[in-house]
Amino acid sequence: MAITEQEVTRIARLARLTLSPEQNIQAQGDLNKILGLIQELQAVDTSGVEPLAHPLSALRDVHLRLREDIVTEVSSTERREALMVNAPGKAEGLFLVPKVIE
Amino acid sequence: MSTALHAFPTLASLQAALAQGKLSATELAQDCLKQIQAQQGLNAFVHVDADLTLAQARAVDASRAAGTAGPLSGVPIAHKDVFVTQGWRSTAGSNMLKNYVSPFDATVVNKLFAAGCVNLGKLNCDEFAMGSGNEHSAFGPAHNPWDLTCVPGGSSGGSAAAVAARLVFATTGTDTGGSVRQPAALCGISGIKPTYGVVSRYGMIAYGSSLDQAGVMASAAVDLVALLDTISGFDVRDATSAEQCHGVPNAPGRIQSDFDKASAHFHSQASSPLKGLRIGVPTEYFGEGLSSEVGAAIEAALVQFEQLGAQRVSISLPRTRLSIPAYYVIAPAEASSNLSRYDGVRYGHRSDSYTDLADMTGRSRAEGFGAEVQRRILVGTYVLSHGYYDAYYLQAQRLRRMIADDFQAAFAQQCDVIMGPVTPAVAKAIGDNPDDPTADWLADVYTLGLNLAGLPGMSVPCGFGKSATDKPLPIGLQIIGDYFDEGRLLAVAHQYQLATDWHQRRAGQA
Numbered sequence: 001m002a003i004t005e006q007e008v009t010r011i012a013r014l015a016r017l018t019l020s021p022e023q024n025i026q027a028q029g030d031l032n033k034i035l036g037l038i039q040e041l042q043a044v045d046t047s048g049v050e051p052l053a054h055p056l057s058a059l060r061d062v063h064l065r066l067r068e069d070i071v072t073e074v075s076s077t078e079r080r081e082a083l084m085v086n087a088p089g090k091a092e093g094l095f096l097v098p099k100v101i102e
Numbered sequence: 103m104s105t106a107l108h109a110f111p112t113l114a115s116l117q118a119a120l121a122q123g124k125l126s127a128t129e130l131a132q133d134c135l136k137q138i139q140a141q142q143g144l145n146a147f148v149h150v151d152a153d154l155t156l157a158q159a160r161a162v163d164a165s166r167a168a169g170t171a172g173p174l175s176g177v178p179i180a181h182k183d184v185f186v187t188q189g190w191r192s193t194a195g196s197n198m199l200k201n202y203v204s205p206f207d208a209t210v211v212n213k214l215f216a217a218g219c220v221n222l223g224k225l226n227c228d229e230f231a232m233g234s235g236n237e238h239s240a241f242g243p244a245h246n247p248w249d250l251t252c253v254p255g256g257s258s259g260g261s262a263a264a265v266a267a268r269l270v271f272a273t274t275g276t277d278t279g280g281s282v283r284q285p286a287a288l289c290g291i292s293g294i295k296p297t298y299g300v301v302s303r304y305g306m307i308a309y310g311s312s313l314d315q316a317g318v319m320a321s322a323a324v325d326l327v328a329l330l331d332t333i334s335g336f337d338v339r340d341a342t343s344a345e346q347c348h349g350v351p352n353a354p355g356r357i358q359s360d361f362d363k364a365s366a367h368f369h370s371q372a373s374s375p376l377k378g379l380r381i382g383v384p385t386e387y388f389g390e391g392l393s394s395e396v397g398a399a400i401e402a403a404l405v406q407f408e409q410l411g412a413q414r415v416s417i418s419l420p421r422t423r424l425s426i427p428a429y430y431v432i433a434p435a436e437a438s439s440n441l442s443r444y445d446g447v448r449y450g451h452r453s454d455s456y457t458d459l460a461d462m463t464g465r466s467r468a469e470g471f472g473a474e475v476q477r478r479i480l481v482g483t484y485v486l487s488h489g490y491y492d493a494y495y496l497q498a499q500r501l502r503r504m505i506a507d508d509f510q511a512a513f514a515q516q517c518d519v520i521m522g523p524v525t526p527a528v529a530k531a532i533g534d535n536p537d538d539p540t541a542d543w544l545a546d547v548y549t550l551g552l553n554l555a556g557l558p559g560m561s562v563p564c565g566f567g568k569s570a571t572d573k574p575l576p577i578g579l580q581i582i583g584d585y586f587d588e589g590r591l592l593a594v595a596h597q598y599q600l601a602t603d604w605h606q607r608r609a610g611q612a
Contacts, residue, residue, distance in 0.1 A: 011487065016467055018464030030477050031480060033538055040424065049501075049503055050500070055313075055554070056342075085203065086450070
């Protein structure tokens, strides 16, 4: 079952990657080769096997921790500015993006 | 090329010289900076800042004078550019993060700094740790010190090259599918990836979160003990950090203590130190695809282990080959999720031209990510998308449990450690890339299973093959342990290195 050009367009949109028409064709070829490799999975009988999400659950029961719902970071203007130092667009403590509402 | 570090073959000799004042941390750091500069052709480093490094070194010397020096004070190290650092840029080898400066240090970075290590800078790697040759880096490939026309391996290629060229004493790396063990093997050094959860992932730029684990690289296994012990430990800031290791708190001291205990036991058995150790050798690791020179070097290493008293047991890991499709579903799935954070809004690359918000994000990502990263994001998006999730992602996770169970069956019934090759062949030439994006992935067959299972593993040098230009290229032996068995694993490797000198060979001098 090969991936079609339309499917590549759909996947690229889901992945938020703007591909040129040439890149789309390249991606289609690549994805079909990769699919050929990962399709080997389908032949394995895994019925009754519990999916393994956390590797240590092969060893023991794993429960992910949740932290207390309390503020742990001290908030200040300086701290906010330090955390925003890498923002491509910012003003007055806000991240700037193109206008979304006319 | 001889560096100051060549005078100190072991961590102990370096620590003694520093403690006795035979050289200062500052002098050593200055020499390392000079060597890094002189060997820029390796392209092992992507960011060096002499002022930051020398400030750390001077602080170490001051603490030495004040009598408060830590155990690793003055040891020159460098970090794979996947660990975020305050001061040094943190790029993950990507144009997406080309100018990124972290507001905090990774836990691993913090811990080594607190122990007195001096950071020489940031090391080249495959973009977001996706690759096995360091060729998928926005900063260009790193080169193998044994033959500059060859790859150093990846994704921690700069980390391996820097140690092999003795530019620094040790380096950090990350291992999602073999990225510490494989470059260590191809550059002729020792490297270990601990059990998943032993080292905090906080501040490690994420690739595949259920597989990613930090590791360390140095010439000799014995020198990895203190480094790994230092960076290990429970961290509340990593949701999957292990609190306990078989009932023992996950804290510094555990690995060192396990290493000391195992070493004392081996030592007590005199000329047959490894007597009683059962080495599982998976038949599937020696089939089609393994080059004859790697096969011969591994066989010679196994014979050496038998001479040390160990017993060889033939085992089967029947789903070894299937670890490739399982990994290349799970890792891209997690990558597509992790890398969705790069939206061109809060940090990272933003495109110069766009029409609206969605267009800005799409263009920024297409411009910022390299080809391999985009491929894996697309694969991951596909296997997680509606209609394919069960067939690919869940199926891969079921297979993942079967692969982990295969290892557990072997450890429970047949062996104490597992040994085999790390790679099917020695380092390939830079630029020798076939059209098929999956061609390189097939060479990961011996390293992926361990990440899927979360087990610890290491690579130690065990011989040489030859490059196309007839230069010697290192071969690595993989040693795989059961969960939390890092200390004994390192002790076993150390016994091998007491009997062999492969780890002491230097590029250009083999």
